[in-house]
Amino acid sequence: MRIRATVAAATGALALSAFVVPAAHADAAAPSRAEVAKIFAAAHAASGKTGFRAPAPDDDGPYAMDVKFSNLKIVKSVKVGPTAHVATSVTYTMTHGTDVDITAYDFFTEPFLYRGSYTLPDNFLFGYDFATCTVTSATTAACKGTIDIYPNEGDLLNPEAGTWHVGADAIAFNGQDPTSTDFDFTKVGFADNGTLGTTLVQRGTGLSVNAAPEPVKKGKTLTVTGRLTRADWETNTYRGFTNQPVKLQFRKKGSTVYTTLKTIKSDSAGNLKTTVKATVDGDFRYLYEGVTVATPAAPAGDFVDVR
Template sequence: MRTRAIGAGALGALALSAVAVPAAHADGGTGDTTITKVVVDGDNKVSVGTSAVKTIKVSVTARDDSGIDSAESFSLAGPDYGFLTTGTPTCTAVSSTTSTCTASVTVDPKVDYLSNASAGTWYVDAFVTANDYDYIWSQKAGSFKFQRAAQLTVNASPEPVKKGKAITVTGKLSRANWETLKYAGYAGQSVKLQYRKKGTSTYTTLKTVTSSSTGGLSTTVTASADGYYRYSFAGTSTTAAVSATGDYIDVQ
């Protein structure tokens, strides 16, 4: 089951991951039932673009001395009245006292009418019942980032280039606009220019470049050896991290 989100006159939307929840921010319950972990999409970050359907897995781990019986559909809520609900969770015992209850929800940017303002920190609400009828109801059992997907390009030239000569590295940082279903330049962002020498596997940062009003990137470096140049963006609370595929330069 999925409930769409409504915000600022438009329908909004959602995501979560391994978040330890020491006190579980419990809003109510009985007995010794506790929520010990909430996991969404593996890394507490969900990136949604402009066309592809995203399936988000939500897992809530709970404990009670008598064991866990069941959980109700998880609710996920965020900025601008963003709201989604999962299907009915399946609870799997990991010990005599602890179970992990898992469910999923899909987000389709073409159907769910996401609001850009809905990007940011979201929370998971959970209701879990134990075998002895104890229960816990926790709002904000875990938090996660629901982010607009990003794209990043790079082009290094000229190629080939003589050692000691200047290389110009251009590119563009853009992010999903959920309201237009297109990608648009992301201005004023710090983006790292990185280099990986041929025959090695690790990129090193050469400098940081700020994206222009249209998301454009441009800088120069001195050619030293054959290798790959790329731009890398660390992301923000509302926009996913992304790295461009390295562009190879032949230095002669």
């Protein structure tokens, strides 16, 4: 239900990704994934657009449905490791005309993420299921959906870390049966908005620390080592994160506050190593503050007994 958005989007591949019929809407007459894909393949061909948009009402494709989206909320950043599934909740308000039946078994709405231009995106991310909506008035509903990311299934490439745009869409089949010879594309409604917000999709980072020797005599030298790693979405592993500024911090025994002692940079393998003088008992840790494409990281402190 997720697919990389390339020029092939015009063939309907995105439609197959976007409108998988979830279990909550399962019905004997509900359109299949392949049938939905055919609809959007025709819509894209009729509109001459490669992005995920509805054609004009007079095109030979779905008509522009009277549905609008607003008040979309999503987390500021999404941390994605190398393998584990990540689910991100999205809420939004859906406003519709009185002629749109959002309670119909073949009406669907969902949030999505995309990177790049909406008319020619680099990638789209959708949810495994469609959003669920609670009717709040005759023409409005409060909707909640989920964006699902599976890095171990090829959802993301490493260069795609950073800012993603957030949108929402809706489709109404209006009782049309795509398997029927009487199926009419122009009676299927579609609406979308790709400018509802942004979020960061970041590569997860890992950070370790070890201070030695332990215990240590007061005034002697401590060597503090560690390693900074970053999720590689293409190999599904953590790899060394090179040439990054990392702070060495110390927290005196009994205190709750860490103080920065110095800043060093990770080497070509992500390794960290520096020395300090042992003065009092306490915890040493490394702190990485993160960048747009990678998350912050801070391991638990390594306690050193100074004698």
